Amino acid sequence: MPLHRCALCHIDLDQVSVRRGGQLLLQDVSMHIHCGQLTVLIGQNGAGKTTLIRALLGEIPHGGAIRHVDSAGRDLAHLTTGYVPQHLSFDPEMPLTVTDFLASAFSRRPVWTGIRKSVRARVAEALADVNAAGLGDTPLGRCSGGELQRVLLALALHPAPDLLVLDEPVSGVDRNGLKMFLDTVTHLKETRHMAILLVSHDLRLVREYADHVVLLDKNVLAQGQPEAVFSSPAFESVFGTGAEKTVPPRPDVLLPEMLLTDTPPAHGGAAHVHTARESEAPQPDVLLPEAPSAHGDAAHTHAAREGEKSRPAAGLSRIARITSSPRSKASAAPAADPGAEKEADR
Amino acid sequence: MENLYALMDTLLPFEVFRFSFMKNAFLAVLLLTPLLGLLGTMAVNHQMAFFSDALGHSAITGIGLGILLGLRSDLMAMLIFGVVWAVLICLIKQSGSASTDTIISVFSSTSIAAGLLILARGGKFARYSSLLIGDILAVTPEDLLSLAIALPLGVILWAAMYNQLLLTSVSPSLARSRGIHTRLVEGAFVVLVAVAVMLAIRWVGVLLINALLILPAAAGRNLARNSRQHAVFSVLIALFSGILGLILAYHQDTSAGASIVLVAAACYALSLLLRRWRK
Secondary structure: OOOOOOOEEEEEEEEEEEEEEEEEEEEEEEEEEEEEEEEEEEEOOOOOOHHHHHOOOOOOOOEEEEEEEEEOOOOOOOOOEEEEEOOOOOEEEEEEEEEHHHHHHHHEEEHHHHOOOOHHHHHHHHHHHHOOOOOOOOHHHHHHHHHHHHHHHHHOOOHHHHHHHEOOOOOOOHHHHHHHHHHHHHHHHHOOOOEEEEEEHHHHHHHHOOOOOEEEEEEEEEEEHHHHHOOOOHHHHOOOOOHHOOOOOOOHHHHHHHHHHHHHOOOOHHHHHHOOOOHHHEEEEEEEEOOOOOHHHHHHHHHHHHHHHHOOOOOOOHHHHOOOOOHHHHHHHHHHHHHHHHHHHH | OHHHHHHHHEEEEEEEHHHHHHHHHHHHHHHHHHHHHHHHHHHHOOHHHHHHHHHHHHHHHHHHHEEEEHOOOOOHHHHHHHHHHHHHHHHHHOOOOOOOHHHHHHHHHHHHHHHHHHOHHOHHHHHHHHHHHOOHHOHHHHHHHHHHHHHHHHHHHHHHHHHHHHHHOOOOHHHOOOOHHHHHHHHHHHHHHHHHHHHHHHHHHOOOOOHHHHHHHHHHHHHOOOOHHHHHHHHHHHHHHHHHHHHHHHHHHOOOHHHHHHHHHHHHHHHHHHHHHOO
């Protein structure tokens, strides 16, 4: 599958395949996970999402290549990965506080002999970073699903990862908890510029938060911006006819539609944003593996860049994007060039 | 050794410690119970109580095989077989071919059957029946020396692997993502437990060894709020049970191993009450 190149580093998955017990679990998965972006894996149960994560983490052998490369495709230093698993297998009655848990990863000194002040300070700082300050003395087994997710995120961020892999829990965390978690993740993405891969089952939140969506079913069925993937035929074939309409579009992409009903913009990037209404039209920035392209790679590259332009400016927090005035957002969106901003960030 | 006995006479001028076999038993309790108490914390948290029970049973096979192979030392035979058995259980468990309790049950019953088959040949099992209940009053100064070497070594190894094992017990995949070789860490832990169990089994017995490993840690867990408290309570309860059990056994003229375990069981019951009261 042709893939566009950004000006930044990324994790390059090239024809990754996993075979186990004679069964093909993943076949020729090619995708990029870009730094400074939230890439979300979606798909039905058994589509290979967890297998792909395990391959990324080096837990299982795989064919193809997974490389951490710069914009020119040159290999970068060893990939440091932070991982938030979907669930933990521990006994909830275990006398283990959140501080014990994090300190066991931050320090070599066995936690049953005590925890140094400096390590306690690091733990407190790590928890504060993910809006979990005050959880230090809570037993790990008493944390709610959302709290546990943030504690695991605090752990995954130390040492600072190049790639943050988040396996969203299927149950145990309510939507508010997930939103709070994703707000924190979005803030991290924007301030620390790491590549983030999220496996999510909540399509509504995927649509709201993702920068890049990959629809998986053993191989990549579609990938691109959320609106594009959600309105693709592949999405409909996986999740059923009309599934896309059951997922409300993200608040920021409603804006052009709202403007269309009030005062349609004469031109600009807002027109490039795919809305639910536009979804019936062919989507140029959906990368369909099987779809023959008359223009080859160049067409896809162009389409992807066009898609980039439609996104609001990177660096703005998600909360700001949702709560700021629609008109100011609409006028800001066309001018925003995430690629340029990211370059400046570097 | 004489100096140590003299020191004990000065510090513990009680009738119960008048005899050297009681002094030896007391020292053995001081050396064995802290290690078992520490290892027990992870065995309990890792839900491995049944595993250590199976390890205890494997001692019978170890001695049997030692006799067949002509090994002079029963302890060496038990240690070698116990370690091999522990690693085998661990490997099969990690392969995920069956549920953990099924695997452990298979190994446990196999080792008892194989041990009995060998030791009961020619109706000679009575000679080995002391292995079932143990005899802490039979500890010799040489045994104490080996325990004195094993305790610090065991604690050092335990300290070195603890954090990694803790992360592994919470989530193996999370631990692996942080560069922890989870199989190696789990393997090292089961080997350490096997060695501690085999060192203690002659004094506590196959039937009771697991209780000494699990009960103090289970009681400590009811009282503890964090890892440090768990370790401290577990070691203190193990020491308290060992010393009080030994004294009670002396006064009641009964099995020391059984008394120690019953005191530990009483501590567990008390800890349950305290836990409910605290809630």
